[in-house]
Amino acid sequence: MMSKIRDFFNQGGLLLFALGRILAGIPIIIALTVLVFMATQALPGDAAVSYLANTATPERLAAIREQLNLDDPLWVQYFSWASDALRLDFGMTLTGETSVSAILGERIQNTLILMASSGIIAIPLSIVIGTYAAVRRGKIFDNVSSLVTLVLASLPEFVVAIFVVFLLATNIFQIFPAISFVEPGTLAWADPMSLVLPSLTLILAVTPYVSRIMRGSMIEVMESEYIQMARLKGLSERTVILRHALPNAIAPTIQVIALQLAWLAGGVVVVEAVFAYPGIGTVMIDSVKARDLPIVQAITLMIAALYVVLNILADIGTILSTPRLRTKHARKNDTSDVFAAMDGDQ
Amino acid sequence: MSVVKLSNVDIAITRGGIKIVEKISFEIQSGQILGLVGESGSGKTTVSMALLGHTRKGAVIESGSITIDGHEIVGADDKMLRSLRGGTIAYVPQDPGTALNPGLRIGRQILESLEKHQPDVDHEVHMARVREVLTEVALPSDTDFLRRYPHQLSGGQQQRVAIAIAFACRPKVIVCDEPTTGLDVTTQSKVLATIRALCREHGVAALYVSHDLAVVSELADDVAVMYAGRIVESGNRDEIFFNSIHPYTRRLIRALPDIAGRNQILGISGYAPMPWDRPSGCAFAPRCADAQSICSQSVPELTKISASHNVNCHRHKDSTKIVATARIERESISASAQPLLGINNLDGFYGSRQVLFDTNIHIQPGECVALVGESGSGKTTLSRCIGGLHDDYKGEISYFGNTLGKHALERKKEERRDIQYIFQSPYASINPRRPIGSTITRQLELFFGMKGSAADARVKELLDLVSLPHAIITSFPDQLSGGERQRVAIARALAAEPKLLVCDEITSALDVSVQASVIETLKNLQSSTSVAMLFVTHNLALTRSIANRVAVMRKGTIVEYGGLDEVFNSPKAEYTNRLLQHTPTLK
Numbered sequence: 001m002m003s004k005i006r007d008f009f010n011q012g013g014l015l016l017f018a019l020g021r022i023l024a025g026i027p028i029i030i031a032l033t034v035l036v037f038m039a040t041q042a043l044p045g046d047a048a049v050s051y052l053a054n055t056a057t058p059e060r061l062a063a064i065r066e067q068l069n070l071d072d073p074l075w076v077q078y079f080s081w082a083s084d085a086l087r088l089d090f091g092m093t094l095t096g097e098t099s100v101s102a103i104l105g106e107r108i109q110n111t112l113i114l115m116a117s118s119g120i121i122a123i124p125l126s127i128v129i130g131t132y133a134a135v136r137r138g139k140i141f142d143n144v145s146s147l148v149t150l151v152l153a154s155l156p157e158f159v160v161a162i163f164v165v166f167l168l169a170t171n172i173f174q175i176f177p178a179i180s181f182v183e184p185g186t187l188a189w190a191d192p193m194s195l196v197l198p199s200l201t202l203i204l205a206v207t208p209y210v211s212r213i214m215r216g217s218m219i220e221v222m223e224s225e226y227i228q229m230a231r232l233k234g235l236s237e238r239t240v241i242l243r244h245a246l247p248n249a250i251a252p253t254i255q256v257i258a259l260q261l262a263w264l265a266g267g268v269v270v271v272e273a274v275f276a277y278p279g280i281g282t283v284m285i286d287s288v289k290a291r292d293l294p295i296v297q298a299i300t301l302m303i304a305a306l307y308v309v310l311n312i313l314a315d316i317g318t319i320l321s322t323p324r325l326r327t328k329h330a331r332k333n334d335t336s337d338v339f340a341a342m343d344g345d346q
Numbered sequence: 347m348s349v350v351k352l353s354n355v356d357i358a359i360t361r362g363g364i365k366i367v368e369k370i371s372f373e374i375q376s377g378q379i380l381g382l383v384g385e386s387g388s389g390k391t392t393v394s395m396a397l398l399g400h401t402r403k404g405a406v407i408e409s410g411s412i413t414i415d416g417h418e419i420v421g422a423d424d425k426m427l428r429s430l431r432g433g434t435i436a437y438v439p440q441d442p443g444t445a446l447n448p449g450l451r452i453g454r455q456i457l458e459s460l461e462k463h464q465p466d467v468d469h470e471v472h473m474a475r476v477r478e479v480l481t482e483v484a485l486p487s488d489t490d491f492l493r494r495y496p497h498q499l500s501g502g503q504q505q506r507v508a509i510a511i512a513f514a515c516r517p518k519v520i521v522c523d524e525p526t527t528g529l530d531v532t533t534q535s536k537v538l539a540t541i542r543a544l545c546r547e548h549g550v551a552a553l554y555v556s557h558d559l560a561v562v563s564e565l566a567d568d569v570a571v572m573y574a575g576r577i578v579e580s581g582n583r584d585e586i587f588f589n590s591i592h593p594y595t596r597r598l599i600r601a602l603p604d605i606a607g608r609n610q611i612l613g614i615s616g617y618a619p620m621p622w623d624r625p626s627g628c629a630f631a632p633r634c635a636d637a638q639s640i641c642s643q644s645v646p647e648l649t650k651i652s653a654s655h656n657v658n659c660h661r662h663k664d665s666t667k668i669v670a671t672a673r674i675e676r677e678s679i680s681a682s683a684q685p686l687l688g689i690n691n692l693d694g695f696y697g698s699r700q701v702l703f704d705t706n707i708h709i710q711p712g713e714c715v716a717l718v719g720e721s722g723s724g725k726t727t728l729s730r731c732i733g734g735l736h737d738d739y740k741g742e743i744s745y746f747g748n749t750l751g752k753h754a755l756e757r758k759k760e761e762r763r764d765i766q767y768i769f770q771s772p773y774a775s776i777n778p779r780r781p782i783g784s785t786i787t788r789q790l791e792l793f794f795g796m797k798g799s800a801a802d803a804r805v806k807e808l809l810d811l812v813s814l815p816h817a818i819i820t821s822f823p824d825q826l827s828g829g830e831r832q833r834v835a836i837a838r839a840l841a842a843e844p845k846l847l848v849c850d851e852i853t854s855a856l857d858v859s860v861q862a863s864v865i866e867t868l869k870n871l872q873s874s875t876s877v878a879m880l881f882v883t884h885n886l887a888l889t890r891s892i893a894n895r896v897a898v899m900r901k902g903t904i905v906e907y908g909g910l911d912e913v914f915n916s917p918k919a920e921y922t923n924r925l926l927q928h929t930p931t932l933k
């Protein structure tokens with residue numbers, strides 16, 4: 001893997017490709033700001049009315065309109081919001097006490113910690129389960145894991161969360177806290193126990209999908225002719241699986257992994273709510289309830305941007321793990337000398 | 347001593363116990379090459395993989411004995427098989443495009459056999475061997491080449507890498523399963539020369555599997571002919587090619603296109619049965635002209651004709667000699683002022699890439715022009731231009747003097763009717779969800795508004811023309827064999843009563859015996875309906891059996907264009923000469 005990464009950056013063409021993908025992500029992010037902005041415009045009344053609702057007085061309405069520049073033309077509003085947003089400045093919350101960034105800063109880190117701790121376990125775990133099930137196709141492990149993953153995949157994550165709480169926090173064992181209490185001002189890993197149940201829930205939600213895709217991909221590869229060839233070379237089954245099959249099976253799975261990670265970002269809202277985990281999910285729910293528009297906009301935009309980033313990473317990852325694609329994007333002279341060799345062949 | 351010895355090997359499908367191959371026995375001495383020939387589905391691959399103790403999923407070696415260099419393979423444990431595979435006995439696959447790992451560099455793929463079978467040797471020594479074996483198969487061996495991935499090589503190079511992998515550990519036996527299918531003749535002849543030289547020099551025993559008798563005749567010392575899972579005749583090369591006794595072997599040799607142009611090719615009607623519906627008695631009986639009642643009652647026993655020559659046929663004493671019928675000379679049709687089809691100064695493109703250069707071909711009514719070239723030479727692009735399926739070209743295609751629209755939709759209905767295109771894969775033109783009869787009647791309705799009983803009668807006529815039974819009308823394409831499907835495609839094209847048939851590699855996916863039948867069908871058509879043809883093929887030998895005139899194409903340019911005898915007897919282009927030399931033939 002290291003040598004692949006080294007190759008990747010040695011080959012200027014690939015770096016260019018990566019840059020190209022990242023640049024292509026920029027208009028998408030900009031389009032997202034438009035969408036998010038437009039979506040909030042579609043709310044009945046304006047932001048001030050919907051925030052204040054029954055408590056609205058002309059003065060308070062005016063104050064908020066002032067804060068959000070609601071009296072400016074739409075496009076001016078958009079530009080001032082979007083240009084600030086791109087600099088990660090989302091303005092003040094409508095309570096007027098703190099800036100959105102200040103509220104979100106810590107929360108985002110907590111959420112990322114939660115996603116990372118679940119991803120780091122869920123992805124290798126799914127690859128191992130999927131691979132092992134494929135290799136043992138039709139045997140007990142395969143049948144059991146197929147059934148379990150199918151059941152888990154069909155359960156909504158709040159059900160999984162409740163089950164996890166039931167099992168490990170309250171009724172059966174009381175090992176982990178059912179509520180993730182994190183001291184304000186500290187990050188989630190200050191108290192790893194608080195991370196266990198939310199992570200576990202997310203792992204249980206993600207692993208079934210990824211492992212099923214991995215299993216399918218691995219089965220396809222194991223039936224290919226080059227695997228048969230590797231066996232006919234006398235290689236041990238271990239070498240056949242680890243060197244010949246696995247790398248070829250992971251490549252097509254990367255896109256699914258990225259999608260699942262992005263999905264984690266959405267699923268995290270529900271899971272955080274169940275465990276009262278202080279991430280952006282809980283802020284999101286609170287601010288939707290309070291109709292605190294700047295926060296809602298900021299979070300929506302960030303989750304959407306995460307999708308874009310993960311997709312870019314997935315594209316690059318797919319190319320890195322597929323030699324055919326990798327070399328296609330490599331330096332030009334590399335391919336031209338292939339054609340020279342092909343001519344010599346005739 | 348025989349390095350390879352099979353006796354009475356039966357391989358069966360695990361479920362149901364249906365035998366895929368039965369009573370297979372042969373021996374190979376070191377340094378010798380045994381050619382194993384037979385039609386598709388006869389069990390060649392099954393036998394060849396059994397030599398490495400491998401069977402496809404769902405199949406099992408039921409009984410018999412296979413010894414490789416003194417080791418019994420049948421019933422051997424995995425450890426034993428793994429130490430033999432790749433070390434003592436190596437396999438060269440049919441299609442290196444799918445048999446090389448796309449994710450590993452070729453250096454690694456060669457190296458790993460060495461590391462597995464000679465674990466005590468230093469890395470430098472292994473690397474030296476990797477480079478040496480690459481040189482032996484005439485490939486570059488520099489580090490840059492070792493770091494390539496399979497997709498960065500041409501088909502011929504990939505095949506030679508596969509051979510290098512097989513020879514890396516200096517095996518005693520190699521098994522080659524049609525290693526040249528899909529290669530151009532010139533590349534094929536190089537690959538064959540490589541295999542031959544390596545076997546001779548290093549005393550390697552080889553099993554060479556092929557459906558192409560001509561290739562086997564150039565390479566093998568001994569030949570075994572398989573039909574429907576059994577070896578029906580075996581002997582040394584001359585015994586099989588010049589003194590064969592089994593009716594199937596004899597017919598097979600007659601089905602071979604003869605590049606020398608002495609003989610007419612002759613098809614074998616019908617097709618080889620699948621393992622589950624092989625007839626009892628002699629499996630060839632339904633297709634055999636010599637069959638008698640005993641033939642369908644009992645399986646013929648092996649009879650020794652000479653020390654090396656064995657045959658399994660009830661009529662080994664008096665089977666009919668099939669005398670080669672001399673090729674019917676075709677009078678060349680003289681050029682007229684107004685050819686049926688004129689291709690004038692045609693340049694073909696894919697966007698900015700030019701693939702056809704200043705092409706000129708004229709086809710007279712009733713004439714068959716063969717367009718020959720290696721893969722990628724532009725043959726298909728040209729035929730697609732004619733068929734109105736590719737419109738990215740400059741220049742003119744004229745039909746009886748009138749310029750044709752570039753795209754089929756720009757052409758008049760009559761023009762579309764008169765020029766019919768038959769694809770390499772009949773699936774492209776036959777709807778798989780429609781019975782055969784309705785595929786043809788649709789065509790009749792489209793061009794002639796013909797319906798009902800008139801159409802039904804015409805369908806039967808068309809089926810007769812392409813020698814298909816009427817019962818096929820209600821069949822679906824997937825119930826037919828490749829040859830039958832291809833004939834349906836021809837019948838469908840004929841339904842339009844075309845003046846010109848453009849046949850694009852229509853026999854390349856077919857067995858020789860079926861190919862010969864399809865060619866016979868086309869020839870009969872030509873004399874009975876005087877339809878003109880553009881017959882596109884990569885097989886130069888085949889053109890001798892059908893064409894009046896030959897155009898040889900190389901890299902988008904016509905390098906040779908002339909009457910049949912002219913091209914074959916005094917080729918002008920060096921390239922034609924090279925093709926003629928490299929085309930394998932029975933000598």
Ligand SMILES: Nc1ncnc2c1ncn2[C@@H]1O[C@H](COP(=O)(O)OP(=O)(O)OP(=O)(O)O)[C@@H](O)[C@H]1O
Nearest residue numbers: 366385386387388389390391392402403404405621
């Ligand atoms: N494991 C299996 N299960 C079921 N059928 C099988 C199995 N292996 C082979 N067959 C059938 O046995 C027959 C012989 O197969 P095999 O691949 O040996 O033929 P072949 O002579 O190599 O053909 P080709 O020239 O097309 O490669 C085919 O009809 C095939 O479908």
Ligand code: SF4
Nearest residue numbers: 628631634641659660
């Ligand atoms: S045994 Fe009978 S059917 Fe079989 S090949 Fe001989 S003559 Fe023909």
Ligand SMILES: [Mg+2]
Nearest residue numbers: 390391392523
């Ligand atoms: Mg085969």
